[in-house]
Amino acid sequence: MNTKEFNKALTVTSPPHLKNPETTHTLMFDVLIALIPASAWGVYTFGFRALVLILLSMAASVAFEAAYQFFMNIPVTVKDGSALVTGLLLALCLPVSVPLWLPVVGDFFAIIVVKQIFGGIGKNIVNPAIAARVFLFLAWPDHLSRFTSPGASLPLFANVPFPDTVASATPLAALKTGDMPADDLFDIVLGNVGGTIGEVSSVMLIIGGIYLLVRKTVRWQIPVSYIGTVALLSFVFPRMEYTFNFVALELFSGGLLLGAIFMATDYVTSPVTRSGRLIYGAGCGIITVVIRFFGNYPEGVSFAIMIMNLLVWYIDMFTRPKRFGGVEKNAGK
Amino acid sequence: MKRYSFKGGVHPPQNKNTAGLPVVDMPLPEKVYIPLSMHIGAPCEPLVKVGDSVFKGQIIGDVKSGLGAPVHATVSGKVEAIKVSTNAAGQNTGYIVIQNDFEERLSPDITPSDKAPEEYTIDDVVSAVRKAGIAGMGGATFPTYAKLQSAYGKIKYLIVNCAECEPYITVNHRLMLEHPERIVNGLMLLMKVFGLSRGYIAVEDNKLDAAEALESAIEDPDLIDVCVMETKYPQGDERQIIYALTGRELTSGHLPFEVKCLVLNAETVAAIYNAVIYGMPLIERYVTVDGDCVAEPKNLNVRLGTPISELIDYCGGLTSEPHKIICGGPMMGIAQWDINAPVIKGTSSVIVFSKNKRKRFSFNPSCIHCGRCVGHCPMHLMPNYLYAFAKDGQLDRCVEFDIMGCVECGSCSYDCPADVPIVQTIRAAKGKINEEQRARKAALNKTFVVPEKEDESKKEGRRVEH
Numbered sequence: 001m002n003t004k005e006f007n008k009a010l011t012v013t014s015p016p017h018l019k020n021p022e023t024t025h026t027l028m029f030d031v032l033i034a035l036i037p038a039s040a041w042g043v044y045t046f047g048f049r050a051l052v053l054i055l056l057s058m059a060a061s062v063a064f065e066a067a068y069q070f071f072m073n074i075p076v077t078v079k080d081g082s083a084l085v086t087g088l089l090l091a092l093c094l095p096v097s098v099p100l101w102l103p104v105v106g107d108f109f110a111i112i113v114v115k116q117i118f119g120g121i122g123k124n125i126v127n128p129a130i131a132a133r134v135f136l137f138l139a140w141p142d143h144l145s146r147f148t149s150p151g152a153s154l155p156l157f158a159n160v161p162f163p164d165t166v167a168s169a170t171p172l173a174a175l176k177t178g179d180m181p182a183d184d185l186f187d188i189v190l191g192n193v194g195g196t197i198g199e200v201s202s203v204m205l206i207i208g209g210i211y212l213l214v215r216k217t218v219r220w221q222i223p224v225s226y227i228g229t230v231a232l233l234s235f236v237f238p239r240m241e242y243t244f245n246f247v248a249l250e251l252f253s254g255g256l257l258l259g260a261i262f263m264a265t266d267y268v269t270s271p272v273t274r275s276g277r278l279i280y281g282a283g284c285g286i287i288t289v290v291i292r293f294f295g296n297y298p299e300g301v302s303f304a305i306m307i308m309n310l311l312v313w314y315i316d317m318f319t320r321p322k323r324f325g326g327v328e329k330n331a332g333k
Numbered sequence: 334m335k336r337y338s339f340k341g342g343v344h345p346p347q348n349k350n351t352a353g354l355p356v357v358d359m360p361l362p363e364k365v366y367i368p369l370s371m372h373i374g375a376p377c378e379p380l381v382k383v384g385d386s387v388f389k390g391q392i393i394g395d396v397k398s399g400l401g402a403p404v405h406a407t408v409s410g411k412v413e414a415i416k417v418s419t420n421a422a423g424q425n426t427g428y429i430v431i432q433n434d435f436e437e438r439l440s441p442d443i444t445p446s447d448k449a450p451e452e453y454t455i456d457d458v459v460s461a462v463r464k465a466g467i468a469g470m471g472g473a474t475f476p477t478y479a480k481l482q483s484a485y486g487k488i489k490y491l492i493v494n495c496a497e498c499e500p501y502i503t504v505n506h507r508l509m510l511e512h513p514e515r516i517v518n519g520l521m522l523l524m525k526v527f528g529l530s531r532g533y534i535a536v537e538d539n540k541l542d543a544a545e546a547l548e549s550a551i552e553d554p555d556l557i558d559v560c561v562m563e564t565k566y567p568q569g570d571e572r573q574i575i576y577a578l579t580g581r582e583l584t585s586g587h588l589p590f591e592v593k594c595l596v597l598n599a600e601t602v603a604a605i606y607n608a609v610i611y612g613m614p615l616i617e618r619y620v621t622v623d624g625d626c627v628a629e630p631k632n633l634n635v636r637l638g639t640p641i642s643e644l645i646d647y648c649g650g651l652t653s654e655p656h657k658i659i660c661g662g663p664m665m666g667i668a669q670w671d672i673n674a675p676v677i678k679g680t681s682s683v684i685v686f687s688k689n690k691r692k693r694f695s696f697n698p699s700c701i702h703c704g705r706c707v708g709h710c711p712m713h714l715m716p717n718y719l720y721a722f723a724k725d726g727q728l729d730r731c732v733e734f735d736i737m738g739c740v741e742c743g744s745c746s747y748d749c750p751a752d753v754p755i756v757q758t759i760r761a762a763k764g765k766i767n768e769e770q771r772a773r774k775a776a777l778n779k780t781f782v783v784p785e786k787e788d789e790s791k792k793e794g795r796r797v798e799h
Contacts, residue, residue: 069417122699272704321713325584
C-alpha cells in the first residue's frame with residue numbers, strides 16, 4: 001500500500017471522535033411534534049382559520065429568518081427548525097379572531113428584533129415567541145383580548161373584529177372579576193372553552209409535555225416547579241372559597257401549561273443547572289400568581305417568563321456547581 | 334448487587350464488538366520502531382549505536398535524570414537506524430529502528446527473581462518496575478515506578494482499574510477473562526509490599542463475566558474486593574473510580590495518594606507482576622483493533638514498536654477508505670496522521686473509522702444553552718460558559734470558572750446537540766493559560782533574582798528522582 005497516498009486520506013482532529021447523533025435540529029423537531037396535539041385541538045375547536053394562522057405564522061418566521069441571514073450574508077440556519085418553533089408558538093398564543101397580518105408583524109418582531117439582532121439562535125436573551133406576544137399585546141390589546149367561543153367557525157377574510165360572532169369570556173377573565181367561570185371544569189381541562197388557539201386544551205398540552213419528558217428533550221425541573229408553585233400559592237392564598245376547584249382552574253385555564261411546558265423550557269433562555277431550573281420555575285410561578293391576583297391583567301404567564309428570562313445569568317451564577325474535588329476535606333480520613 | 338458510580342458522565346454506544354474474541358499473538362514484525370519517549374517525563378537517551386546487535390528485552394534507551402522510563406528492544410536483531418521523526422502529537426521524538434532477526438534471543442539480564450514472595454520490599458518492586466520500563470498502560474503513560482514510590486506508606490486503598498469505559502476497547506476484558514490470575518497475583522504482591530490487608534478491583538457492569546472470572550481466581554475473598562460499577566463514561570478516570578469506591582473527591586492537579594488511594598490499570602498490574610517475579614520488561618501489550626472499516630476486528634498481543642499498518646493488515650485490511658485512525662479509545666484517543674506510527678506503551682486500541690462514522694462539524698456552531706454539558710461534566714464545571722469565555726479570549730474568566738479543573742474527558746462535546754467543539758476549545762485555552770503562566774514566571778525570574786521556594790510538589794518530584 002502506498003503510505004503517502006494513504007495518509008492523505010486521514011483526518012486528524014482533537015478527541016472526542018464520537019458524537020451523540022442528537023442535534024439542535026432533532027430537538028426542535030421534537031418540540032414541533034410535541035405541539036401537534038395542542039395545535040390539532042386548536043384547529044378542531046376554532047376552525048380552518050386557526051390552521052391558516054398557524055401555517056402563516058410558521059412560514060413568516062422562516063421567511064424572515066432566511067431573508068435576514070441572506071441579506072446579512074451569514075449562513076442561513078432555518079434548517080435547524082428553531083424559526084418554525086417560534087412561529088408555531090406565537091400562533092398558538094394568539095386568539096383565532098386576530099387579523100391575518102398580526103402574526104406576521106409578531107414574527108418580524110420575534111425573529112428580527114429579538115433573535116437575529118442579538119446574534120441568532122442561542123444568543124437571544126428572551127424567548128422570541130414570548131417577547132413577540134408581549135409586544136403584540138401592548139401594541140394591539142383589543143385584538144389580543146377578544147376571544148371567540150369554541151366551535152364558532154370564523155370566516156377567513158372579513159371585517160375584523162367580526163362584529164357578529166359570539167365573544168366569550170375566558171375562565172381567567174371570569175376569575176379576575178371574582179366570579180366562578182360559567183364553564184364546567186371538565187370542559188376547561190379538555191379545552192372546550194374560549195382562549196387562544198393553543199392554550200385551551202390542557203389534555204393535549206400535557207400529552208405533548210409527556211412526549212418531551214420521555215424523549216428527555218425537556219427536563220422535569222422547570223414545568224414541575226412552575227406549575228407546582230402556582231398550585232401551592234393558589235392553594236394557600238385562594239381568591240375565593242372553593243379551594244380545590246379554584247386551584248384546578250388556576251392550573252388548567254389560561255396559558256400556564258403552554259407557558260410552563262413549551263415556553264419557559266426554551267433552552268436558550270432558561271438556566272443550565274438543575275437547581276437553577278427549579279429556582280427559575282418557582283420564580284415564573286410566583287410572578288404569574290402575583291400578576292393574576294394583583295395585576296391589571298387576567299393572565300401573567302408571558303410577563304413572568306420574560307422577567308425570569310432576564311435573570312437566567314444570575315440564576316446560573318448563583319447555582320454554579322461546586323467544583324469536583326477538595327483534597328483538604330478528605331485528607332484526614 | 335451494589336453498583337458504584339459517580340455524578341455526571343455520558344453513555345456512548347459501547348461497541349465492544351471484540352469482547353468475545355480471544356487475544357491472539359501477532360506474528361513478529363520485520364522491523365520495530367521504538368520511540369525514545371512513550372511516557373510522561375523526559376525522553377530517553379539512546380544507549381545503542383547503529384549497527385549494534387540487540388537482544389530482546391535489552392534496555393536500548395534510558396533517561397539520565399528525572400521522571401521517565403527506559404525503553405527496551407522488543408525483538409532481537411540489529412539497530413538499523415536512530416532517527417528523529419514527528420510523533421502523533423506533532424512533537425519531534427527520537428526513534429530506534431530495529432531490524433528483526435527472528436531469533437528471539439532473550440537478554441541475559443532478564444533473570445527471574447530468586448526471592449520468596451513475602452520478601453519483596455518496596456525498593457525491590459520500584460527498581461524492578463523502573464527497569465522494566467512500565468508506564469501507565471491505560472493510556473496516560475505515567476511512569477509507574479514513580480507512582481508506586483510516591484504512594485508508598487501513604488495509601489489505604491489500592492485499586493486496580495478494570496473499568497475500561499471507552500467504547501470499542503476490550504483488552505482489559507480479555508485479560509480478566511483469560512488471565513485473571515495475573516491481575517490477582519499482581520494485586521496480592523502490591524498489597525503485601527504496601528502492607529495493605531485489602532485490595533479493590535473495579536469492573537464495569539458490562540463485564541460481569543470478567544468479574545466472575547476474577548472472583549474465581551481470588552483464593553481468599555476477604556483480601557480482594559471485586560467492585561462492580563455502573564457502565565458509564567468516564568468511569569475509568571482515576572478520579573471517578575476513587576470517588577465511586579471511596580467517596581473522596583480528588584481535584585485535578587493533585588495526585589491520588591493525597592486521598593490515600595493508588596489506582597493502577599489492569600495491564601499495568603499484570604506487567605508489574607511479570608517485572609518483579611520474572612524480571613520481564615514491558616515489550617508487548619494487548620491491542621484491540623476495531624472500527625467500521627476493519628475487515629476482521631481482533632484482539633492482538635503486539636510487540637511495542639510494531640507499525641499500526643501491520644496490525645490493520647493482520648486484521649484483514651480495510652474494507653473501505655479510512656477517515657480516521659485513532660490510537661486509544663474514541664473518546665480520548667489520538668487521531669493518527671501516519672499509518673506507520675508504532676504501537677507504544679499506552680496504545681490500548683487502534684480504531685479505524687470510515688467516512689460514514691464521520692463526526693459532523695457545523696461551521697457555525699451556536700450553543701443553545703441546553704445545559705447538557707453542565708449536567709454531564711464529571712468535574713462539575715460549566716463547560717458552556719468555559720467555551721464562551723475561551724472563544725472570546727477571556728482567559729482570566731476561564732481560570733475563575735476553574736478551567737484548569739477540566740480533565741478533557743470530552744463528555745461535553747460528545748453530547749452537545751449544537752456540535753460545539755467544547756472540550757477542544759477548552760483544551761486550547763488551557764494550553765494558552767499554561768504558556769502565559771510560564772512566560773510570566775520567566776519574566777519575573779529575569780527581573781528579580783528570587784531564591785525559588787520549594788513547594789510540596791517539587792519536593793515530591795525530587796524524592797522520585799534518585
